[in-house]
Amino acid sequence: MHYSRTGTGEPVVLIHGIGHSGRVWETVPELLKDDYDVIAIDLPGHGASPKPGSGHGWSLADQCAQIEEFFDELGLDQPHVIGNSLGGAIALELGARGSVRSVTALAPAGFWSPAGLGWAAGVLTTLKALSYSPTFVIRLFGSHPVGRRLIMWPLYAHTELLTQDDFVHDALNIRRAPGFLANYIRLPFYQYRGTPQMPTAVLWGDRDAILLPTQAKVARRRLPQALHATLKGAAHCPQLDVPERVVEHALSTMRRADAGRRPAAAPSITAAS
Template identity: 35%
Template sequence: MTATVSFPIDSPTGPRTVTLAHERKGAGEPLLLLHGIGHHLQAWHPVTDLLAAEYEVIAVDLPGFGASDPLPDRVPYDLDTIAPALGALCSALGVTTPHVAGNSLGGLLALEMGRVGLVRSVTALSPAGFWTETERRYAFTALRAMRAGARALPLPLLERLSRSAAGRAALTGTIYARPARRAPEAVVAETLALRGATGFERTLAAGGAVRFTADVPDLPVTIAWGSGDRLLLPRQGVRAKYTVPGARLVRLPGCGHVPMHDDPALVARVVLDTARAAGSGPTPGAGEGAAADRR
């Protein structure tokens, strides 16, 4: 069940209050899950039960997405604000140094949380911030087109499109390698989430100058990329590996930009392997550019 929590944050305009929606499930060490731009916490539902078998899973709607309120006026949507705000969220929930897994924007935030010491392990799935300027412009153009389409479609037409494999591919083929497998009701829900994302423009504007250039030392880090990612191209994973040399670089065969839906079992295995490594030494395959091909 989705709940909300309000908590104070520091911002350039002084102390402010933020309200975020979240879901909690399972027991054990905490594992924070962060979605991408325009999405919502339900993006993680295909893997939640698999992860909750070993960890207390906390899936979050980022500010201005899903059921979470936008940030207060004049509070920036940049890494220096959002990452500490997520740390404050954890404190408000009684959680100390969770594991974190994030996708796209959430992957970038997960790496930043790791860099500043807020978490004990990081799994970043197709994280933003490792692009060239040309690649960034391409991704932002595609995201704006998806947003415009979501806002233009009347609900009856959206529901009709979602009922066919071709329609689901048209609606979500940019982010999924296997869009036809998506449930019609899930496609409708995530399209409506993209339509109603009050934080979309401010987040995209803040991301224009973002490049992740710092190492994330002294904790297990996995950077995983879908081989069929059409939004942030897989070659960006190689740059990420050079930036975070101790990370395990994993290929997700047959997966798109949001791999949790394309291969839930594989994604869950990657997240669990990384989290387990926090208690048992170096990340499996660290420094080897390992690929998570099916064995």
């Protein structure tokens, strides 16, 4: 499993969403590295990571098992995890399995209604189709702020923060990652039903155009013991839009875990950003 690593301290593993790679975390590792050993992975079949190895498949349970093996290989004893979208669901599943010390989930998959699932599938299908544009067209769109906005608005509220290289990397990764289609065809059958037994935060951008913010209400009902926060001005990938707010909530959650505290029916809150 390919990864990048920076910083010192207790380990925190960053898990990206469908069609992305560890690069999507942008400045989050830099904001955490003074206090934590930050490891941004490429999920199986994404970025520079190959398809699942022998004995593993594409189910979330299999991907969790592969990540747990990765923890063992690096000698990580129950690291903190921060996940986005598909990675948010995986982070919550790792929490339910007791494999991690704390969970911060950004717009996690698995809380959708049929209508919400249909909307997300439509947006992802459009992004996938657009990724097959000729590479020179992708580079042309990526070279202009308006072009980046037209294509990437479902993912990022502040597309002006994307560079051309970021844009091209995202588009080509969506095109080439075998993990995109493998997860895409399985996620419609998925709902998160677990219960993490460690400090957990669920964060949702109020401008999320893929997993709509109404799904945050479902997450609040299913996970009453977690802290829930709304990130104002953020879309589906708040780690680009409001990284400082993401890190603020993640640090609070990780420090509660590091202090040995257990969540006890923490109240849901809405935090302005």
